[in-house]
Structure formats: C-alpha cells, structure tokens
Amino acid sequence: MGNNAGLYALTEEHEAIREAVREIAEREIAPFAAEVDAESRYPVEAQKALTAAGFHATHVPEAYGGEGADAIATCIVIEEVARVDVSASLIPAVNKLGSVPVILSASEDLKQRVLPSIAAGDAMISYGLSEREAGSDAAAMRTRARLEGDSWVLNGTKAWITNASVSEWFTVMAVTDPEKGANGISAFVVHRDDPGFAVGPKEKKMGIKGSPTCELYFTDCTIPADRIVGEPGTGFKTALRTLDFTRPTIGAQAVGVAQGALDAAIAYTKDRRQFGSAVSDFQGVQFMLADMDMRIQAARHLVYVAAAAGEQGRPDVTRVSAAAKAFASDTAMQVTTDAVQLFGGAGYTQDFPVERMMRDAKITQIYEGTNQVQRMVIARSLLR
Missing domain, CATH: 1.10.540.10 (Acyl-CoA dehydrogenase/oxidase, N-terminal domain)
Known part of the structure; x- marks a missing residue:
C-alpha cells in the first residue's frame, strides 16, 4: 500500500x-x-x-x-x-x-x-469490448482479426457500444490467435469510414436515453496494419488496465447523479407542506436525507482516491477502482430511489427529475463491469 x-x-x-x-x-x-x-x-x-x-x-x-x-x-x-x-x-x-x-x-x-x-473536439472515440455472448466474460469474444499483407481484416459484432453513432474513432478488441484465449486478443483503432464497418440501430433503454447505444458490425472490415494498439496478443491486458483508469469515472457519474437527486430532495421536502409543517421537519425524512448525504460523501472520497491511485501507480489500483465503482453506483441507486420516495407521488411522475435520475443511475451498477464482477475483483485482490 x-x-x-x-x-x-x-x-x-x-x-x-x-x-x-x-x-x-x-x-x-x-x-x-x-x-x-x-x-x-x-x-x-x-x-x-x-x-x-x-x-x-x-x-x-x-x-x-x-x-x-x-x-x-x-x-x-x-x-x-x-x-x-x-x-x-x-x-x-x-x-x-x-x-x-x-x-x-x-x-x-x-x-x-x-x-x-x-x-x-473534432471527433469522439468509443470503446468496443462487449459482445452479446461476451459481457462479463469478455475474453469469450468471437470478433476476429487476421493479418492480410499490410492490412488487418476484422469480422464480427460488438454490442452495447456507448455513443457509437456519434463517434468517429473506435477502439476495438478482437481475437488474433484463437488458441491463446485471453492472450490471443488484440486491440485496434477503427475509423467510422473504414470499409466493411457499420453502426447498428439504437437500443431502446431504461435510462441514459440521450446517449446512443448501438452494435458495431465488421464485415471484412479492412484497416491499415499500423492501426493495431500495441503488440498482437496484448489487447486484453490493455483492456483490463484501461478499466483501472476508467472505473473511477463511472463512480464519478454515480456520485453526480446521487448529488443531483439529494439536492432536489432537499429543495422539495423544504418546500412541500403536510400536517401543517414542511416535510423536511419530520425526523424520519431528516434521517433519510442524512443517510443519503453520508453515503455520497463516502463515495465521492473513494472515487477521488481511486482516480489518484491510477496516477500514483499504486499496486492496489485495481482493488480501489473496483471498490469506488461498486460503492458509488450502489450509493447512486439507493439515493435516487430514496429521492423518488421523498417526492412521494410526484416523484413517480416526469414533472420532476428524480424518476429520470433513478432510471439513469441503474446503468452505473452494470456497465464497465457489473457490481458482482467488481466484488469478485476485490475479493481476488484480498485473497491473493
């Protein structure tokens, strides 16, 4: 440490x-x-x-x-x-x-x-790791890349790719040596104009509806040989190292949406009157607000610790990044759900932002490694 x-x-x-x-x-x-x-x-x-x-x-x-x-x-x-x-x-x-x-x-x-x-800001870049049958088990991916002369030729499909329809560049993982399992996966940079590449239709989602999530299709997609990221076979290692640096950003999203929900709940409960008092005067409500705030504070600090750990090259970066992502996203789901409760019937309508926040928060427990996977990562680190 x-x-x-x-x-x-x-x-x-x-x-x-x-x-x-x-x-x-x-x-x-x-x-x-x-x-x-x-x-x-x-x-x-x-x-x-x-x-x-x-x-x-x-x-x-x-x-x-x-x-x-x-x-x-x-x-x-x-x-x-x-x-x-x-x-x-x-x-x-x-x-x-x-x-x-x-x-x-x-x-x-x-x-x-x-x-x-x-x-x-002329271009954005998306990340192509997941497939329909290779989600948490990303190493089971089927997308293939083979070297032909001075080109790599990619075939396969990627799924649930965030911002796919608005990105120009894509970092894509593909199998270059099927015999080697995770050590046979390589990373490539694909451009939206590359021949044989296409972006599929948008998924209809529960939340984050403003962010287009699509499949990527590779049909003899041909890219220059020098678009490989690192050496062949190092793609999966790069993908795992990437998550050490990006899981804290999902924690940050979670902290942000939780804070937004708490801010809204404080304003609403101070303003709304029942039984002759502001709803915020009731101790049951006050304790809910206090618990929401404590969890957000703890999550925010853990996220910053994890962000710093990546830059400091700390040996425990994988564990602390997994902890920050899981803790913050569980916090976001808890806090946004409580915020909807504090708004009562109004919270269940689209007249107020907390129902959207609750739907948006859910994905933070799922993407960039489900919270079950994060717990496996943490446990593996503890028991090593």
Whole structure:
C-alpha cells in the first residue's frame, strides 16, 4: 500500500474546474435534460457547451493538444455534468474510455493520428469490448482479426457500444490467435469510414436515453496494419488496465447523479407542506436525507482516491477502482430511489427529475463491469 495510500489533495484548480463545469451544466445542459430523455435524443447542446469550454476530453495529454488534466479533475467534470444529466456526462467519460487504450499502449504514430482530433473536439472515440455472448466474460469474444499483407481484416459484432453513432474513432478488441484465449486478443483503432464497418440501430433503454447505444458490425472490415494498439496478443491486458483508469469515472457519474437527486430532495421536502409543517421537519425524512448525504460523501472520497491511485501507480489500483465503482453506483441507486420516495407521488411522475435520475443511475451498477464482477475483483485482490 505504501505510506501515501489513499492520499489525494483537492487543489484550488480542482475547485475552479468544479465551479466552471457546474455553471455550464446548470445553464447549458440542465434545461435540455428532460427533453433529451423524453425524446431519446443526443444532447447536442451539452456537446457544444462542453467542447467550447474544453471539458469534453480533459484527460488527453498536452503533447496531443489536450488539457492534460489529472484524473481527479476529469472525475469532477464528469460528476458535475452527471449531476444534471447522466447522458451528457458520457461525452467526457466515453472519450476517456475509448482513448485510454491508445494513450497506454499505442505507437507514437497512432497516438498522433487519433488523439489530437479528440482533444480538439473534432471527433469522439468509443470503446468496443462487449459482445452479446461476451459481457462479463469478455475474453469469450468471437470478433476476429487476421493479418492480410499490410492490412488487418476484422469480422464480427460488438454490442452495447456507448455513443457509437456519434463517434468517429473506435477502439476495438478482437481475437488474433484463437488458441491463446485471453492472450490471443488484440486491440485496434477503427475509423467510422473504414470499409466493411457499420453502426447498428439504437437500443431502446431504461435510462441514459440521450446517449446512443448501438452494435458495431465488421464485415471484412479492412484497416491499415499500423492501426493495431500495441503488440498482437496484448489487447486484453490493455483492456483490463484501461478499466483501472476508467472505473473511477463511472463512480464519478454515480456520485453526480446521487448529488443531483439529494439536492432536489432537499429543495422539495423544504418546500412541500403536510400536517401543517414542511416535510423536511419530520425526523424520519431528516434521517433519510442524512443517510443519503453520508453515503455520497463516502463515495465521492473513494472515487477521488481511486482516480489518484491510477496516477500514483499504486499496486492496489485495481482493488480501489473496483471498490469506488461498486460503492458509488450502489450509493447512486439507493439515493435516487430514496429521492423518488421523498417526492412521494410526484416523484413517480416526469414533472420532476428524480424518476429520470433513478432510471439513469441503474446503468452505473452494470456497465464497465457489473457490481458482482467488481466484488469478485476485490475479493481476488484480498485473497491473493
């Protein structure tokens, strides 16, 4: 663990980022959140506002035209956007998820080809790991890539790919040596214009309806040989390392939506009167609010610890990232469900944001590794 285990510092710059993102979120993103959800439409207003302010992909290193923001800063951006609209928070979150494998493992040439367009906001990048029959068991994937001359040829289908229809670049995992199991998987960068590549129709989802989730189809999809990320056979290792850096961003989404729900519940219970008193005067309600706040505070700190652990190269990064993701997302589900309860019948209607927050929170317990998988990861680390 080391003596600095769990240490991080929030700087004045972090607080300034929070203030700036919150202002943009309140002014440019929140007013459209209900409409984005009701119409299942992409939050173009959020993308424009985040890109204009440089908050769409803060994690890209300065060498590639990015902000080079630290991991906590990126989590703060995602958290503050998720506080008003989880769908919109997937813009910075998925830009990070899709590009971290490139940042970690790609050749300098490939980094130069992909990352500047993401930093500039000209392009976004999605992440293609899951398949219908290879979800938690990602190593069971069937998508194949074979080397033909100076090209890789990909065949197969990826499923549940976040922001697929709005991304230009895709980091895709495919089997290059079926004999070797997880060690036979390689990572590739695919462009939406590559021959033989197509994006499927949007899934109809419970929540995050503003973020298009689609399948990816590879039919003799042909890409230049130098679009492989790292050496052949290292793709799955890269995918697992990526999750150490991106699971805290899902924790940040969860903390954000939980905070948004708590803020709404406080305002509503202070305003709503029953039995001659504000609902917030009842101790039963006060204890619910107190529990919601305690869990959010704990989750927020754990998320920042996990974000810092990745940057510090701490040996326990996998465990703490899994813990942050699972704890924060369980917190988000609990808090948003309690918020709906505190709104009573009104909370069950679309007149108030808490029903959307509850639906949006659910996915944080599922994607980037279900919370059952996170618990397996934590236990394995403890028992090793």
